[in-house]
Amino acid sequence: MTKRSLVIALAGNPNCGKTTIFNSLTGARQHVGNYPGVTVEKKEGFVRYKDYEIKVIDLPGTYSLTAYSPDEVVARDVILEEKPDLMVNIVDTSNLERNLYLTVQLKELEVPIVLALNMADVAEAGGIEINYDLFSKLLGLKVVRTVGTKNEGIEDLLEAIIWVAEHKNQVSSRTVRFTEDLENVINEIVENFKNDVAFANWNYPLRWTAIKLLENDKEVVKKIKSLPAGERILELVSRKQEEIQSLLNDDAEMAIIEGRYAFIRGTVKEAVTEKGINKFSFTEAVDKILLNRILGLPIFFGVMWLLFQLTFTLGAPPMEWIESGFTILGEWVGSHMQDGLLKSLVVDGIIAGVGGVIVFLPNILLLFLGIAFLEGTGYMARAAFVMDKIMHRVGLHGKSFVPMLTGFGCNIPAIMATRTLENPKDRLVTILITPLMSCGARLPVYTLLIAAFFPKEVAGNVLFSIYLIGVLLAMLMAKVFRTFIFKGESEPFAMELPLYRIPTLKSVLIHMWERAWLYLKKAGTIILAVSIIMWGLFTFPMVDAQGNEFESAAEQMEQSYAGRIGKAIEPVIAPLGFDWKTGVALVAGFAAKEVVVSTLGTLYSIEDEEALTEEEDTTVKSFAQRAKEQSGYTPFTAYVLMLFTLIYVPCMATIAVIKRETNGWKWPLFTAGYTTVLAWVICFVVYQMGTVFGAV
Amino acid sequence: MSRTLKDLLPGEKAKVIKVLGNGAIRRRMMDMGIVPGVELEMERYAPLGDPVEIKIKGYHLSLRKEEAESVVLE
Numbered sequence: 001m002t003k004r005s006l007v008i009a010l011a012g013n014p015n016c017g018k019t020t021i022f023n024s025l026t027g028a029r030q031h032v033g034n035y036p037g038v039t040v041e042k043k044e045g046f047v048r049y050k051d052y053e054i055k056v057i058d059l060p061g062t063y064s065l066t067a068y069s070p071d072e073v074v075a076r077d078v079i080l081e082e083k084p085d086l087m088v089n090i091v092d093t094s095n096l097e098r099n100l101y102l103t104v105q106l107k108e109l110e111v112p113i114v115l116a117l118n119m120a121d122v123a124e125a126g127g128i129e130i131n132y133d134l135f136s137k138l139l140g141l142k143v144v145r146t147v148g149t150k151n152e153g154i155e156d157l158l159e160a161i162i163w164v165a166e167h168k169n170q171v172s173s174r175t176v177r178f179t180e181d182l183e184n185v186i187n188e189i190v191e192n193f194k195n196d197v198a199f200a201n202w203n204y205p206l207r208w209t210a211i212k213l214l215e216n217d218k219e220v221v222k223k224i225k226s227l228p229a230g231e232r233i234l235e236l237v238s239r240k241q242e243e244i245q246s247l248l249n250d251d252a253e254m255a256i257i258e259g260r261y262a263f264i265r266g267t268v269k270e271a272v273t274e275k276g277i278n279k280f281s282f283t284e285a286v287d288k289i290l291l292n293r294i295l296g297l298p299i300f301f302g303v304m305w306l307l308f309q310l311t312f313t314l315g316a317p318p319m320e321w322i323e324s325g326f327t328i329l330g331e332w333v334g335s336h337m338q339d340g341l342l343k344s345l346v347v348d349g350i351i352a353g354v355g356g357v358i359v360f361l362p363n364i365l366l367l368f369l370g371i372a373f374l375e376g377t378g379y380m381a382r383a384a385f386v387m388d389k390i391m392h393r394v395g396l397h398g399k400s401f402v403p404m405l406t407g408f409g410c411n412i413p414a415i416m417a418t419r420t421l422e423n424p425k426d427r428l429v430t431i432l433i434t435p436l437m438s439c440g441a442r443l444p445v446y447t448l449l450i451a452a453f454f455p456k457e458v459a460g461n462v463l464f465s466i467y468l469i470g471v472l473l474a475m476l477m478a479k480v481f482r483t484f485i486f487k488g489e490s491e492p493f494a495m496e497l498p499l500y501r502i503p504t505l506k507s508v509l510i511h512m513w514e515r516a517w518l519y520l521k522k523a524g525t526i527i528l529a530v531s532i533i534m535w536g537l538f539t540f541p542m543v544d545a546q547g548n549e550f551e552s553a554a555e556q557m558e559q560s561y562a563g564r565i566g567k568a569i570e571p572v573i574a575p576l577g578f579d580w581k582t583g584v585a586l587v588a589g590f591a592a593k594e595v596v597v598s599t600l601g602t603l604y605s606i607e608d609e610e611a612l613t614e615e616e617d618t619t620v621k622s623f624a625q626r627a628k629e630q631s632g633y634t635p636f637t638a639y640v641l642m643l644f645t646l647i648y649v650p651c652m653a654t655i656a657v658i659k660r661e662t663n664g665w666k667w668p669l670f671t672a673g674y675t676t677v678l679a680w681v682i683c684f685v686v687y688q689m690g691t692v693f694g695a696v
Numbered sequence: 697m698s699r700t701l702k703d704l705l706p707g708e709k710a711k712v713i714k715v716l717g718n719g720a721i722r723r724r725m726m727d728m729g730i731v732p733g734v735e736l737e738m739e740r741y742a743p744l745g746d747p748v749e750i751k752i753k754g755y756h757l758s759l760r761k762e763e764a765e766s767v768v769l770e
Contacts, residue, residue, distance in 0.1 A: 064727035068720040097753040098729050250732070254715070257726045258733075280756075287740075296743035385758050389744040392760065492724035493763060497749060497756040 003053040006165050009078055011106060012090035013099050014061035014422070015378075015498040017118045020148035020507050021090055021157075022058045032514055034663045039424060040074045049158045052165075057084060063098070065105045067219040070424055079109050080204055086112040086164050088157070090146075093123035093130070094279055094499065096272065097264050103139070104176050104260045110205040112171045114160045115141045118148050122499070126279025128272060135271035140174050149504050175207060178259035181247050185240045186210045192236060198227045213237045214244075214252040283378075283499045290382055300386045303379065304405055311367040312409035312440065318362040326355030344539060345532075353531030356592065357524040360412050360653065364519055365512050367406060367413040371420060372511040376503025380420060381495055388493065394475040395482030396433075397426040397493070404430070404474065407437030408467075411654040412523075414439075415661055416515060423491045429481050431658055432671055435650035436474040438467050441593040444613055445645045448597045451615050452624035453638040462639070470646050473678070518660065526656035534591045534652075537562040554605045562587050576644065576683040577637040581630065586644070592651050596641075604630060636690050640683050647679035701750070701759070701767035704738040711735050716766040729753040730767055 012018040022030075026045025033042045043058040059078060060071035067073055079087065089106055091099035106113055117123075117130065136143040144160045146153030164171055177183060189210040193199045199206070204220075212220040214237060224230050244252045278284075290299055330347045337343040374380040384398030391400050399421045406414035414434050421427040446466055450459045538560050543549055550556040557563050566584030573583055581603045588599040594613075601612045604626040611619035627633035649655070649672045658668040704710055712734050715722050729752050730736070739749040739756060747760045759767075 064723075066720075066723055066727070068723055095753075095755045098755055101727065101729070253723070254726060254731070258731045261729065261731050261734075279754075280751075283756075291740060291742070291749070293741075293743050381758070385742050385747060385749065386744075388760065389742060389746045392746075489719050489721070492721040493747060493758070493760045494721075494724050494728050495758050496728075497758055 003048070004051050006052050006054045006086075006161070007057065007082070007084045008054060008086050008088055008161060009057040009059055009082075009084040010088050010090060011059045011075060011079075011102065012061060012118075013063050013092065013102060013496075015496060016061070016090050016092040016095075016099060017148040018058065018061055018090045020504060021088075021116065021118060021146065021154070022056065023507055023510055024148055024151055024154050025158075026056055030510075030514075032518060035074050037663075038070045038074060039427070039661065039663050040070050047158070050162065052162060054158075054161070057082070063102060065102070065109075066215075067217045069422075071422070073219060076109065079106075079111060084111070086114060086161065086168075088114045088116060088161065089141075090116045090118050090148075093117045093120045094126055094128065096123075096128075096268055097261070100139075100264045100267070101260055103141075104263060107140075107175045108205070108208045108211060110175065110208065112164050112168055113141050114157065114164055115139065115143045116146045116153070116157055117143060118146045120145045120153075121147045121150070122279070122501070125277075127275030127277030128279070129275070131271045135267070138267045138271055142171070149501075176260060176263045178256065179248075182244065182252075182255055182259060185214070185244060185252075189213065189233075189237060189240065192233065196229050196233075198229045210237075211256060214241060215256055216241075216253060280499070286500055287382070287497075290379070291385065296386050300383055303374070303383065304401070307367070307370045307374070307402070308405060308409060310370050311363055311406065311413065315362040315366045319359055322359045322362070323355065326351055326358070330355075341539075341542070345535070348539070349532045349535035350528075353528045353535070356531055356653070357520065357527045360410065360519070361516055363410050364413045364416065364516050367417060368512045368515045369508065371402070371417060372508040373503060375420065376501070376508060378498045378500045381497050384495065385497065392493075394478045396430060396478050397421055397423065397491075400426065400430040403434050404437055407434045407439060409440055411435050411437065411439050411650055412519075412657050415654065415657045416519065418661065425486045425491055428662065428667065429478055429486060431661060431667065432481055432674075433474040433478050435654055435671060435675060436470050436477065436647065438470040438646055439593070441651065442645055444594045445596045446642050448612060448615060448620065448623070449638040449642055451620050452627070453633070453635040462642075466642050466646055469643065473647065473682075477674075477678070519657070522660040523653065523656040526659060527653045530652040530656070531591060534562075534588075537565070538588070552605060553602050557584065557599070557602055572680075575687065576680065577632075577640055577687045578644075579631045582641060586648065589645065590649060590652055592653070593645060596645055600627065636687075640687050640690075643686060644679050644683045647675055647682060649676045699769045701736070701738075701748075701764035701769060702761050704750075704764075704769065706738050706740050709735060709737045710769040712767060713770050714768040716768060721763060722766065725759070725763060725767065728757055730757075 010018055010022055022043070022045060025047045029047070030043065030045040034040070035042045040060055045056045045058070047054045047056060057078060059075040062069070062072045062075050065072050065076045078084070087106055089103050091103065103115060132143055132145065142160045142164050144153055144156045146157055178186070186207060190206045193202070193206045193209065202209070209220060213224065221234065224233055227233070241252045244250070244255055248255050250258070289295060330351045333351060334343060334347045337346065374383065380399065383401065386398070387401045388398030391398050402420060403414045403417040406417050411434055414437065415431050418427045418430045421430060446463055450462050454462050538557065540561055541559065544559060550559060563584050565587050567580040569583045570580040581600060584603060585596045585599040589596040597612060598609045601609045601623060604623060606612060606619060606623060606626070608619060612623060655668045655672060658671055659665060662668070712730055712732055714732060715725055715730055734752060736750050736752040739751050741748050747758045748764055749756055749758045
């Protein structure tokens with residue numbers, strides 16, 4: 001028997017439990033992607049119920065449907081352009097008034113809606129009683145009681161979906177009425193549309209169009225402008241806006257919003273009774289401690305410390321297993337293959353490349369376990385509340401703290417963690433500056449150079465200064481980007497502090513898995529491709545002009561394309577005190593920053609590179625010796641190299657993740673460019689000043 | 697000068713008269729339920745003094761002081 005197909009879209013506020021309902025409906029049958037042209041994530045899933053194969057679109061969680069936020073524009077574009085058969089609007093029953101504000105706007109779009117009163121258990125425990133029949137009648141909607149976390153009401157919801165789909169023409173499409181003055185104005189504009197041929201093919205509800213024009217919605221205004229009668233209509237609208245202003249002493253936008261809320265207040269008053277139990281008692285008691293003026297900050301730092309430890313300390317052993325696993329695999333495969341180019345490609349190119357992708361998985365999984373927990377419980381909003389003042393001062397958001405902190409461990413999960421920022425500008429600025437947070441892979445470069453060139457007594461201070469410079473630069477650049485690239489009106493902060501609750505294990509696991517999968521699929525392929533290119537740069541040509549093999553690894557590297565690049569850029573980096581060998585090392589550092597030193601080791605013909613990273617005294621001494629003899633290194637040059645390694649282009653995996661998170665090549669390329677220029681400028685100034693003051 | 701939400705002390709309640717400004721920030725505040733006639737209560741200031749937390753329409757909302765300043769109270 002052929003299934004009948006239905007397309008439904010889930011809409012709801014953030015924190016209304018929409019994701020839990022989506023997961024309950026679709027289980028593992030989900031697909032995550034991106035809406036074209038924006039960074040908004042597109043989530044779809046499928047559910048089979050009775051005769052129906054239902055496609056479920058999970059819209060971004062929004063409070064409203066304005067043209068101000070990309071999330072909201074995407075949500076209403078899906079509704080208007082993709083025309084789902086019906087909407088499921090999920091509301092937090094314990095917070096009805098504000099949640100119903102979106103419902104009213106969905107009704108304005110004149111699509112059939114099923115309303116899911118979710119988290120009904122929390123509301124009932126808080127003494128909220130709902131007369132479902134009356135509520136449904138007043139709203140003109142099919143209403144279902146659900147508790148997503150306990151899987152209650154999911155079957156009822158599916159029944160309601162099918163009922164509405166089968167009785168579309170019986171479903172009331174009556175939208176909310178405003179005050180008489182406002183209604184007259186709206187009707188007059190609508191009549192104007194009806195008499196205009198240009199509107200014969202207008203794809204959107206006329207009443208909604210009129211309301212949006214009165215609200216000065218820039219997307220709708222733009223669409224109207226392109227019509228032949230556009231100017232005339234906009235003129236009419238602006239006249240009507242003035243009329244409202246003088247009549248109500250309110251601008252039209254505010255009058256419409258007030259009208260929506262007035263309708264909601266009336267509905268809730270009639271159909272909902274509150275017994276006066278304080279539903280906030282638990283949350284308020286917890287917040288008295290967590291947001292306490294004295295304890296708030298120490299608790300916040302404690303939680304952040306735990307998150308960091310969870311991600312990187314707990315993540316370290318599995319990363320080592322993965323690394324040694326791939327080494328063993330490489331050796332095993334190598335021992336079964338004949339020496340030659342193919343073996344080198346498979347072992348050093350492909351296997352090492354795949355290993356280089358997989359190795360970040362433990363960090364990503366653990367960090368998102370932590371983030372899913374912090375978001376699910378409601379603490380993430382509190383963390384932003386506590387930290388916002390400091391972060392806002394440099395043009396960031398309270399929630400930017402988590403990615404920046406995580407950046408000290410590894411920039412890759414850190415940039416993925418910017419997803420917690422709802423605001424596109426806040427998110428983008430955070431992404432751009434996170435690479436300046438000195439990650440764990442840069443640490444071995446510092447420690448080796450410090451051990452080789454600095455006395456033990458100052459080692460700690462030298463290292464600390466590098467980290468500090470990274471943080472200061474990040475803040476400076478955030479301010480610069482805010483002032484020059486993302487200028488204009490600042491973004492609204494207004495953020496809900498939701499009730500505390502315990503997230504379900506299922507939703508935490510799905511969230512982790514989704515992030516890991518996106519990383520593997522979207523970033524992993526780029527990382528693998530670039531690792532193979534990097535392998536090629538260091539492998540070819542394999543013989544000299546006469547066809548003879550090179551005598552040593554150092555000579556091979558010198559003659560390779562990477563070696564030639566190093567020599568080509570020597571004039572550019574010479575003013576920083578670097579020679580071509582350092583240039584080659586910096587090229588290699590694009591693959592992963594820790595290879596900067598091992599590449600130098602190879603060029604200095606240090607046989608035992610392992611001993612270099614393990615900082616064995618004799619090897620480090622011979623490294624220092626050769627760096628001094630062959631590249632003219634002084635402690636000062638070493639310091640400038642550390643600075644350069646800190647600031648210049650982040651590793652290719654970070655670039656790949658920026659590409660995935662910003663949905664395009666513009667921002668990853670910008671990041672690569674600005675960091676490299678910044679590194680050069682800072683190192684130039686430092687090195688030249690050092691030369692003047694005789695530090696070299 | 698009229699009193700704004702920024703001047704409200706923790707524990708104090710007041711009624712909204714007007715939301716000043718324009719554009720995304722004002723719209724967002726109104727969408728979140730800060731409309732004329734609604735009653736709100738200052739819950740607390742953040743440990744560093746900014747942002748603030750208010751109780752409105754049965755939920756908790758945090759606002760930066762620069763946003764709170766444009767909410768005119770009775």
